[in-house]
Amino acid sequence: MSLVFALGYAALVMAAADQIMLWLERRGHVNWRRTGRKALSTVPRVRLDTLLEDSSPSR
Numbered sequence: 606m607s608l609v610f611a612l613g614y615a616a617l618v619m620a621a622a623d624q625i626m627l628w629l630e631r632r633g634h635v636n637w638r639r640t641g642r643k644a645l646s647t648v649p650r651v652r653l654d655t656l657l658e659d660s661s662p663s664r
Contacts, residue, residue: 629635 626635
């Protein structure tokens, strides 16, 4: 019986989360369902060595 309760509770949580995400999307806070994931090829790349460079002026 506890297994049925746990599965029902998990389904309820997932349905509630889905409704919250739909509500947020309608209000314009998120848009991940309509636009999908961003293409990684359009994101600018940063090399690790440029992140670790000392950008402070030399004395």
